[in-house]
Amino acid sequence: MEKGEEIDKLFRKEFDDPVNMPAFREADWEAMEQMLGERKKRPVIIYWLSAIGSAAALILVFFGWLFYKPEIIKPTKQEQVAAVIESKRASSGKIHYTDSANTDNKIKEHTSKSDESARQEANGVKQEVLISAKSAGTLARNGHVKNSKSFFTLSSEELRRDNTGIELNKTEERDGDLLVSANVLNIDANDAAISTSAITTHSLLPTTPIFNAELSEGIANVRKSLGNKGNKATSPNRPQYAISVLASPNVNGVNSAFQRGKIGGSIVGTFSATFAQKWTISTGIGYSITPYLSSFSDYHTNYHFATSPSSVYANCRILDVPLNVNYQIYANKGNRITLGTGLSSYFILCEDYKFNYDNGYAGKGPNTFRVVNKNKNILSILNIDITYTHQLNSKIGLTVQPYLKKPLVNVCESQVRLQTTGVAVGLNWNINSAIKPK
């Protein structure tokens, strides 16, 4: 025997002997399990943080754009008709532009700035002109303005000459009087909007106290002439935003088998925007506890069971991100019914499976199985709901919503068609009532 081989043999014999294999220690497996959990969770957490952060940023950008986008105010037909009538009255009121020097100079000074700045202010000036026209028209109608230092002394020719971008369309002179046609009278029905414009108008007008008083009175008349539309801040084109919180018990079954359904529960928060009083788009996030029982034939896995379980009981924790659209089918005295549909995304946080065996095999095969943060189904679950809302006051409403969630693909680790139905009850809060109009 070669030198040294003897001692090698001594050690090899003992080390290779299966009898000497160390016994299993549960503590080592626990450390192993912890290692598997920790290393697996870390990227999931990073994924979630980035996903939630991106979603939040998108939502903020979207709503920021909605709230702060420049509003293009279009007059309604009713307002245009009213304006035409008033402008005609104004023309019959014989407004004389005898003392236009001050205002002309003011405007000239205003428009003799660089082209760039002039263009920037063009819209504002135009609006001011329009408001003034309206106000003066009303003042004239009421006989309050005679030979006043009116802003109307500004001629359209001068404006065009200064190349400020200001154009008074369809202006005409008649007997030395300037008539402003109704087409240029763009005044929002919104009271607050008028007030704001009136203030800026004042800054351009000659600082005559009497005129200011008259102007204020004129504005008041304008308000009356346009009709009192209440204090509502919303225009027909402005969407109505609302936040809802709904909770519901639910019944879950596989392949429409609600007779074997298990009771779970969910809570969901949604954000919705209603357009044209009929259509509502909503999204949000919900958390649901979804237990279900399925036969083993519905349970899909690559794992080969030595003995097939008779049934599988599962309990899933699901993050649900819905994107729905609703259409109003009924509305009367604060009661509203809408029909809705849309798609949900499932992010399945945790799945616990318990395998039920026939008598005699229980305990021998795998009994439980847990999957954490593995499965997700993006926009793969069809939502159908009917929503009844009773408005308790201008801000708060009570909502009852029967719903059905029907997956279009197999979901969960078990790859089942897990359906959920339930009745959600909750409150919704009208955001717009808390936002001051521009």
Added chain:
Amino acid sequence: MLEEELHQLINGCINQDRVSQKMLYKAFYGFSMGICLRYANNREEAAEVMNQGFYKVFTKIKTYDAARPFKAWLGRIMMNVSIDYYRANLKTAYNEDLDKAEYLTDGELPDRKLNYEDLLAMVQKLPNAYRTVFNLFAIEGYSHEEIGEMLDISSGTSKSNLHKARQKLKQMVLEADMPTGSAHYNKGMDFSSFVAISRVDIYSGEFNKNIWR
């Protein structure tokens, strides 16, 4: 374990089924721990290394070729993880006391049979560099050239380390057989290293300079 059962467990592990993972872990715990214990300094370190090995098994199990023996694949992973775990110490240990060992003459090994725990404790007493080469050569059956490649050392160094490992083990075995020694090496024997290290040697060592300052 039957081949069919093993196949089922592997399939379960592919699906990240925790039950299957535990069953596989339990089934090969003794085998894996046996390997890791030989390369480690103690049981706790061995358990840590073994879990690192199993983590690789569970995360890379899709790459396992079912046509080849699973046990060999698993054993190779455990061995590689063990080597990697102590890789940083392999050359350090070698440099520290390579020239300080006093060679013993070959003698007859005692007739008394030493048990597994005794022998394991002896191997664990070896410096990492010696222990790794001894394991790879004497237990796993690799050649010095292969060991040199695996550990990034020359085959000459591998031979030298093996020789010194054998010398140390033989010394420990002989001491264990002495009448004053205990029947169980790791229980009663107060093993003193035969490596003669003078205070001057320690003081002049690079590592210990900082300690003696």
